[in-house]
Amino acid sequence: MQLPVAASSTRAAYVVGTFDTKGRELFFIRQCIEKTGLRVVTVDLSTSGRTSTASVHPREVARSHPQGESAVFSGDRGSAVSAMAVAFEHYIQTRRDVGGIISAGGSGGTSLATPAMRALPIGVPKVMVSTVASGDTRQYVGPSDICMMYSVTDVQGINRISEKVLSNAAHALAGMVAQPPAQSIETKPAIGLTMFGVTTTCLQAVVKQLENEYDCLVFHATGVGGQSMEKLVDSGLLAGVLDITTTEIPDELVGGVFSAGASRMDVYARHDIPYIGSCGALDMVNFGALDTVPEKFKHRLLYKHNASVTLMRTTAQECQQIGEFIARKLNAMRGPVRFFIPEGGVSAIDKAGQPFHDPEADRALFEAIEKNFRAGSQRQLIRLPYNINDEAFSDALVKAWREMVKTPHALSQAKKRAF
Incomplete structure (x- = not known):
């Protein structure tokens, strides 16, 4: 036919x-x-x-x-x-x-x-x-x-x-x-956001506040999720990014299953779009079912997220390496940057009373970012006394985003990348 x-x-x-x-x-x-x-x-x-x-x-x-x-x-x-x-x-x-x-x-x-x-x-x-x-x-x-x-x-x-x-x-x-799909009638600029199960509350709060103004594209930070978002950035299809969940980086550095590769975050050195980032789920490295965790990690603090996913708490030494990695990437970014540190914990299981609560490891992470971060008029590091899933933290992310895109530079970039 x-x-x-x-x-x-x-x-x-x-x-x-x-x-x-x-x-x-x-x-x-x-x-x-x-x-x-x-x-x-x-x-x-x-x-x-x-x-x-x-x-x-x-x-x-x-x-x-x-x-x-x-x-x-x-x-x-x-x-x-x-x-x-x-x-x-x-x-x-x-x-x-x-x-x-x-x-x-x-x-x-x-x-x-x-x-x-x-x-x-x-x-x-x-x-x-x-x-x-x-x-x-x-x-x-x-x-x-x-x-x-x-x-x-x-x-x-x-x-x-x-x-x-x-x-x-x-x-x-x-x-x-x-029969190609009809051209989208969506006129709102598209933005990318990253999430994980342990940062869902934050992500949902941010999307709720921004979805009337932006086409919010949410990516699950499982390695290919971060790659997919950054492919869209490279294709000029995103007006900006709220990279709330950067958990793919520990998997790359420590050896988990959800790595997005060593080039994670490099795309923002090629495209000057607004970038807001945070430390979402940097307290963990991801593996499959418990019996798939490599032998060398069997003695570590492990948490059964579900039958198919086992989480391993990152150590202070690993967190320092993660922080240094992130700072290098942030310093190379061309567009406006705001990176948020949630001092009350980087995930739902990193706050006080939860299995991955480890103030020493978090402190190593935060200090490594702060020590190596090069601040400037368009590049700022912001520390807040909240857990990443606290309402006040998501409110701060949204406020910072709106302040960033008020600038003529950011607005012009957003208009160029509107669907």
């Missing part, structure tokens, strides 16, 4: 992959999409050097590598595949007719296609049919909106199962390309 194509006829569905080994399957996807009336571009990511019948030859893709075609076709298979992934990531960003992108393959094909998918803006349809889609897909999806579909059988031939799976994937992409 042919779909009514609402998008411009210049938009194409890109079918990408290793056509030397998955050609039959990829051409089947192309055929399914073409039957809907969409234009299709096939892109070959093979590194074997065989003749290609795809629209775009592998060597054309390889020329997009920062070191040129020779970096891909180097004679070493392992490095060739990695280099082709880099080349395709650069290549896809030069295309102006990408209506959507789809690929199919095993772990190798998935690793080839998904970096380029992640490089595309949020909202561009992306479908990856993969043999590894039923496992941990974070390394492939990251902070992007890639749709991962498990192939059930191997992506090897067209059979009664693969025919259904690949057809469904193809028609899913075709539907997304042909």
